Amino acid sequence: MTHVALDGTFLAINPKMTELTGYSEEELVGRPVAEITLPSDIAGDRPFFQAAREGRELQVREKRYRCKDGRVVMVRLRSALVRDEQRELSYLVNVVEDLDLLRAQEESHQQAQKMDQLGRMAGGIAHDFNNLLAVIMSYSSGLADDPTLGTEQRADAEEIRATARRGVLLTRQLLAFSRREPLRSRAIDPIACITGLERLLQPLLGDEVVFSWHVAEGTPPCLADQSQLEQVLMNLTINARDAMNGKGTLWLEARSVAVRPDNPHGLEPGVFAAFELRDTGCGIAPEVLSHVFEPFFTTKERGKGTGLGLATVQAIVHRLGGAVEVRSTVGVGTTFTVLLPLAPEDAPRDAEEELPSTPEAVNHGEHLLLVEDDPAVRKLMQVVLARAGYRVTVASNGAEGLFIASQPGVELDGVVTDIEMPLLNGIELITRLESSHPRLRGLLVSAAFGNHQVPAPMPRLGKPFSRTELLDAVAKLFRP
Ligand SMILES: Nc1ncnc2c1ncn2[C@@H]1O[C@H](COP(=O)(O)OP(=O)(O)OP(=O)(O)O)[C@@H](O)[C@H]1O
Ligand SMILES: [Mg+2]
Known part of the structure; x- marks a missing residue:
């Protein structure tokens, strides 16, 4: 005035x-x-x-x-x-x-609105797409783990599954960008955050990038969702690695900064926590710099980048109530600064990692003897059962199974065995093991039960079976 x-x-x-x-x-x-x-x-x-x-x-x-x-x-x-x-x-x-300031604020407001609309759209697509992928994953998993299929067919199915999994990662990116995932904001201590992250970042960077970090004294905890903040720093790190072509120095610094009343981001003035990531990469030309936060903007060749990395970073940081800044000099390097609000006194502290509960890991780690003479089928069943949390010991025929079970110190909870085997067939194996191990439960597997005299109460599973059918049948042994 x-x-x-x-x-x-x-x-x-x-x-x-x-x-x-x-x-x-x-x-x-x-x-x-x-x-x-x-x-x-x-x-x-x-x-x-x-x-x-x-x-x-x-x-x-x-x-x-x-x-x-x-x-x-x-x-x-x-x-x-x-x-x-x-x-x-x-x-x-x-x-x-x-x-100039008014225009910058107006632009940033318009940009935020544009991102919001794009986010909604991307979120909608990602959601539907995720459902499709879930179906593809489930069917291809069934095929890939189906012991009755040929090796080649299973390899094809495995390929479909792997591709669908990449699709899932991409939709996860889109979902993160579209801000659909609920935030779990808590007070995050910068030192704990960076030490935890170092483990993840170093392998991304490779041996020829020197990564060092520093937290300025007195940097207060910020308010953020740990996993989202990690994603922000990961995306920035991956970009830095690409810009340095695997060679250079990456410097991460956390400190507090004073944000002025007339800042271009429209942030409330006051003290913020800043994470600054400085690389010695190729830098960004001024005409490119103004586009880097746009979704799908990439200078990388097809298949190398989706252009969602920085759009996601910005979406997350805005949602957390902060802002991202970038400065760059071509040939010298680039600095991204992430500003985040400080955690209020009463913010919940960083809890211990919550373990994701996978539906498969609900069993109690029972020890199974798996007896199957076809090595490929044996391997597949072993993998499926072990992934589900069982301890699995394998044998390639009934006699070997019997031998293993009779070893001192081997405590078995169950046996899963094929019927058709030389020397000692599956029915005989289960009968003999049950008499020596009264608590042991047996499951018979066969493509042709009709050829055998199977005692009525003996649980059985017909081939071909899917991964889920196998797991269900085994689970029923212990929790009928
Ligand atoms: N640290 C950096 N140094 C140089 N250029 C960068 C840096 N970070 C980003 N860029 C430029 O910004 C563009 C957009 O980055 P963004 O992370 O959004 O997408 P991307 O890395 O190309 O693809 P994606 O992250 O989706 O795999 C990059 O293609 C690159 O040109
Ligand atoms: Mg990127």
Whole structure:
């Protein structure tokens, strides 16, 4: 805000004006406005002061100031005439707005809205797509683990499963970007966060990138969702690695910073926690820099990048109530700064890692003897059962199974065996083991039960079976 006499000299300025132009009140008061006006804009001021002196209505106008440090700022002035007690024209009050800042804020607002819409769309697609992928994964898993199929067919099915899994990772990215995942915000201690993350980052970076970090003394905990913050730092790290072509230095620093009232991000002024990631990579050209946060913007070749990394970073950070800044010099490197709000005193502390509960890991780690003479089928069943949490000991025929079971210290809870085997068939094996191990439960597996005299109460599973059918049948042995 300024007070200006009708002849165009400054009468008073407020601290905001000092902040904008760099001139103190003493330096401006008594001096003509024209002295800090860009010469080409002085002519435009003349009719304005003329109108003021005649007491006419004053228009909102835009003009440029030359600041003390030589910078030019574009401002918008709203002016009002002040009269004295005798109703005589006295002086002008001008409200001065920094137009560059206003534009930056407007742009950032529009960008946020655009991202929000895109996020909704991406989220919708990702959600439906995830369901499709779940179906593809489940059927291909069944085929890949089906012991009755040929090796080649199972390899094909495994390929489908692996591809679908990549699709799942991509939709997860999209979901993170679209902010659909609920936030679990808590107080995060920067040192604990970075030490925890180092384990994940180092392997990403490879041996030829020197990674070091520092947490400035007194950096307070920030308020964030741990896994989302990790994703932010991971995405930035991967970009840095790519920019350095696997060779260089990556520096991560955490500290607190004061955010000014007129920041371009529209953040509430105050102290924020900053994570700054500085690489010695190729840098980003100025014409590219303004696009890097756009979704699907990438300079990487097809298949190498989706262009969602930084869009996700920005979406997450905005959602956490912070902002991301980037500075870069081509050939020197790039610095990304993530600003996050500080955690209030009563914010929940960082809890211990919660273990994800996988539906398969519900058994109690029973010890199974798996007897099957076909090595490929044996391997598959072993993998399925072991992944589900069982301890599995394998044997390739009934006699070997019997031998293993009779070893001292071998405690078996169950036996899963094929029927058709040389020397000692599955039925005989189960019968003999049950008499020596009364608590042991047996499951018979066969493609042709009709060829055998199977005792009625003996649980059985027909081939071919799916992974789920196998797991269900084994689980029923212990929890009927
Ligand atoms: N540290 C960096 N140094 C140089 N360029 C960078 C850096 N980080 C990002 N960029 C540029 O910004 C672009 C967009 O990055 P972003 O992470 O959004 O997508 P991407 O890395 O290309 O693909 P994605 O992350 O989805 O696999 C990159 O293609 C690259 O040109
Ligand atoms: Mg990326």
